[in-house]
Amino acid sequence: MDADVGIIGVGTMGSMAAWQLSKRGVSVLGFEQFGIGNDRTAAGGESRLFRTAYMEGAEYVPLLIEAKKLWRELEKESGKSLLTLNGGLMIGEKDSPPIKAILESIDNYKLEHEILDIKQASKKYPQFKYFANDLVILDKEAGFIRPELSVVSATYLAINKGAKIKQYTTVQKIIPDSNGVTIIANGESYRVRKVVITTGAWTVNLLPELKDKLMPRRLLLTWFIPKNIDDTKPEKLPVFARMRGDFRLTGTPTLDGTMVKASFTKEPLPVDNPKELHRDVYSEEILKLRDSVETLLPAVYPDPVRSSAYMDAYTPDNHAVLGTIPGLKEVVIASGFSGHGFKLAPIIGKIISEIIIDGKTTKNIKNLSPERFVDSFHLI
Template identity: 50%
Template sequence: MDAEVAVIGIGTIGSMTMWQLARRGVKVIGFEQFGTGHDRSAAGGESRIFRTAYLEGSEYVPMLHESRRQWQELEAETGYSLLNLNGGLMIGDPESETIRNVMKSIELHNLEHEYLDYEEAQKRYPQHKLLPGEVMVLDKQAGFIRPEFAVVSAVQRSEALGAVIHRYTQVESMEQDGDGVRIRANGKEYKVGQVVITTGPWTKKLLPEQGSPLVTRRLVMSFFATTKPDMYTPDKFPIFIRRSKGFDISGKPTLEGTMVKVMLNQGYDVVDDPDNLNRTIALKDLNEISDAVRELLPDLIPDPIRLNAYMDAYSPDEHAIIGRLPDMPRAVVLYGFSGHGFKLAPVMGKIAADLVVDGSTPFSIEPFSPERIRSGR
């Protein structure tokens, strides 16, 4: 046996899985087709939002609490700053689904927050042009993570703990074989006890059948200059998610200080082949985001000055697929994070390690089972 466990795909989730396995003393090897910390798929672009008052479902909240603790443990183990909890604003009509779902998470889990009515919100955060009656909910356990650095930090830490990573090594195939799994990568064969598959947008290539329900989408990040840089520093400008006037956008302050990053959370193009992600941004993408900025963020200059394209794998219900593969019980999969998986990465690594080492996890992962997709649940 080359190792007890192999992790395939050392991106967002894979790097955290390596770290979580290595810190439990498991003999683990990893395979990454590019270098570690690359920006050719789902990680990259300086920042990712962390939120706790989750509009996608209150069942995420216990995992998010643990994820925050795990981000902080990774910071403590490496001495690096990865997570900045500068707060998060959810902005919209008080009766909208967004605000109602956020408030549901807050009430069910008693989360630290502030509810700002229209007048108070306008006064506290004039960077946002509100529509009459709109409110803000300030999630105190929200902020942003540094994605490339997070992956690199988890990789470094896992290597310091004894893990081995094969970089620029693409896994071509794998099959269950008696007491383990045989892996073929860059023409060489390896045998391990179990595998964790965290291949993100490439899952369909490695597992054509199991990955077939996934759709890869291209997400564009836009950076805008501001006429008032002092108003957009992390201490004054929390991350935000906003659904107003038909726009669905999110944004963050930038670390370099003169720009604000804004993203459309809708209308993503499908990526047919992750090896050919189109990194050229079409004018039509600029018009929509520029309109959103013009309408909702008046101190930003609505011509984007930096644009980057990334991609993520989406499942049919936009919740990740996590668990053992029914037809390959020595494989644990974690993919299909559907545009919101970064914040969860360390707890996902922990769940993967639980499944591999203990055979089960105390986290409620039944709603994420691979079977739900097959049975159309």
């Protein structure tokens, strides 16, 4: 055996799984097609939002509370500042599904928050434009995470505990049998007892059978110049999700002191082949973005000055796939985080380590079960 556990894809979830498994004394052999912390993965683009009052479903709140503790643990162990809780403004039509789900999370778990009427919000947060039927919620347990720093920090903590990571090494095939799993990567063969698949948007290349269930989608991040830089610093501007009709503009305050990130994150475009991601910006995208920024976020000039395209794997119900693959007891998958997985990453790493070491997790992840998409799977 080359290691107890092989991790395919040392990006967001793979790095956290490597950290958690190594902490518990399990030997890890990781494979990453790019370099660690590379900007081409779903961890690229300077920041990720952390939110606790969760529009994607109140069932995530216990996981988010645990995730926050683990972010703090990762900060302590790495000596790096990764998560800044400067609050999160959720603005949308009162009776819209995301606003209702946020209020449900707040009610069910008594989350610290503030509700502002339009008059109060216009005074406190003049960076946005408001409409009569908007509800403005300040999630006090929200803020931003530094993604590249997080992935690099978790990976090197794992390496310091003995994990071996093969960078610039692409896994072509995994072949499970009754005694373990053979991994074929860059033409070489490796043996491990168990394997974790954390290949994000590229999962379809390894498991083409799941192409309709783990669809790669393209997300465009865009940055804008603030009209008044001081008004967009983290002390003045919380992270935000500004929703209206078809628009969902999510963003962060200025982190470099010159630009504010504000991007469309609703219904990203499908990508046929993750190796051929369209990295340029389509002119229709810019026009739509320009229009919504002008309408909803007058604190910035409406033309983006920086843009980058990234991918994530999306499932049909927008909830991830996490657990042992049915019919393949040596193979654990964590993929399909559908554009909202980063904040959960350390708890996902912990759950993976529990499933691998203890055979089960104590966390409630029923809504993420692979069984909802796969009955029985044969990789060969």
